[in-house]
Amino acid sequence: MDRKWISANRLSKEYEIGVKEFVEFAVKNAKDPNRVVCPCLKCCFGKRVREDELEGHLVCNGIDQSYTCWIRHGEKKKGNINFENSSTYASTDFDTDTYEPDRVDEIAKAVEEDLRDCPKMFESLLSDAEKELYNGCTKFTRLSAILKLYNLKASNGWSDKSFTELLTLIKDMLPDDNELPSRTYEAKRILCSIGMSYERIHACPNDCILFRNEYELLKACPKCNVSRYKKKESTPAKVVWYFPIIPRFRRMYRSEEDSKHLTWHADERIRDGMFRHPADSPQWAKIDHEYPEFGIESRNLRLALSTDGMNPHGLQSISHSTWPVILVIYNLPPWLCMKRKFMMLSLLISGPKQPGNDIDCLLTVIDMKLDINLICIPFKHLGMILRMD
Numbered sequence: 001m002d003r004k005w006i007s008a009n010r011l012s013k014e015y016e017i018g019v020k021e022f023v024e025f026a027v028k029n030a031k032d033p034n035r036v037v038c039p040c041l042k043c044c045f046g047k048r049v050r051e052d053e054l055e056g057h058l059v060c061n062g063i064d065q066s067y068t069c070w071i072r073h074g075e076k077k078k079g080n081i082n083f084e085n086s087s088t089y090a091s092t093d094f095d096t097d098t099y100e101p102d103r104v105d106e107i108a109k110a111v112e113e114d115l116r117d118c119p120k121m122f123e124s125l126l127s128d129a130e131k132e133l134y135n136g137c138t139k140f141t142r143l144s145a146i147l148k149l150y151n152l153k154a155s156n157g158w159s160d161k162s163f164t165e166l167l168t169l170i171k172d173m174l175p176d177d178n179e180l181p182s183r184t185y186e187a188k189r190i191l192c193s194i195g196m197s198y199e200r201i202h203a204c205p206n207d208c209i210l211f212r213n214e215y216e217l218l219k220a221c222p223k224c225n226v227s228r229y230k231k232k233e234s235t236p237a238k239v240v241w242y243f244p245i246i247p248r249f250r251r252m253y254r255s256e257e258d259s260k261h262l263t264w265h266a267d268e269r270i271r272d273g274m275f276r277h278p279a280d281s282p283q284w285a286k287i288d289h290e291y292p293e294f295g296i297e298s299r300n301l302r303l304a305l306s307t308d309g310m311n312p313h314g315l316q317s318i319s320h321s322t323w324p325v326i327l328v329i330y331n332l333p334p335w336l337c338m339k340r341k342f343m344m345l346s347l348l349i350s351g352p353k354q355p356g357n358d359i360d361c362l363l364t365v366i367d368m369k370l371d372i373n374l375i376c377i378p379f380k381h382l383g384m385i386l387r388m389d
């Protein structure tokens with residue numbers, strides 16, 4: 001099918017006919033004809049519309065001119081892979097089907113390099129990925145079953161206690177020789193080896209310093225002289241939880257499709273003077289001008305930090321403020337940039353008091369861990385995982 005109409009004038013007959021052909025193709029391949037992903041410049045693949053609305057949107061708003069292969073509307077790419085139903089983008093779709101195809105083998109390969117210094121941990125992970133959930137089970141392995149269940153826990157906000165009760169119940173339902181853990185603690189121990197690890201860093205209750213490096217052995221803050229601990233020395237007064245992000249970036253570059261999306265801002269972005277993406281902003285151009293060695297490599301990551309306070313005890317009359325710090329990747333196209341799959345929890349600042357202006361001290365955890373400026377990550381710091389020529 002000819003796609004030249006995509007770049008044609010929206011008032012032309014060619015564009016009108018092309019829109020009708022696209023709508024017909026999209027509706028034909030849609031799971032629900034009344035909920036078709038809209039590729040217009042206003043919706044940017046972030047909204048599902050009816051057939052008549054789809055045609056109106058494309059005529060009034062125009063279509064993304066880089067969308068020449070209609071993979072989000074059922075078209076198959078090279079290798080006959082249907083990316084509409086592919087598990088790679090399962091989390092970007094609006095459907096709530098939890099049981100997408102397993103990617104356990106892919107996960108095991110992805111963490112092999114990260115666990116090179118821990119061969120026993122990798123062998124344990126590989127064993128869990130190959131071990132049947134119970135004798136004769138062909139649908140789930142021990143690792144895939146735990147991943148599915150833990151994904152439900154995270155998606156629905158289940159407590160550790162309720163998840164332990166669920167594991168115990170399911171374990172009793174399965175045959176006696178099943179390999180399912182019966183406690184949340186055991187499930188977390190298994191998942192830690194695939195990158196779901198964290199680091200606890202003690203902080204001053206007044207957010208003056210982090211008790212690390214030269215302050216690691218101190219029992220009180222050298223600036224405000226407040227104790228590092230509560231009444232018992234084993235319990236810190238304040239903790240910052242750091243979740244390593246470099247392994248997650250490396251795994252993104254191991255995925256061919258994710259790697260292509262990370263260079264979308266340079267390879268496929270429409271440059272017509274309109275502000276549709278952070279790459280169209282003067283701030284983006286300023287960074288390229290001030291750091292030319294960084295700007296010349298399109299695979300270098302541009303990151304944004306976002307944080308706000310929340311009360312994890314919202315149903316109770318307790319004054320508490322915990323601050324999650326979310327990392328957003330601006331390299332991605334606008335329809336993926338704010339998807340949950342690509343938003344990374346990098347830091348969790350415990351309460352009960354909000355950090356206020358002193359949050360800068362706590363954010364240095366990310367800066368020090370990466371050993372670079374917070375605004376960007378040069379590709380060389382991630383390792384040459386997948387080169388896109």
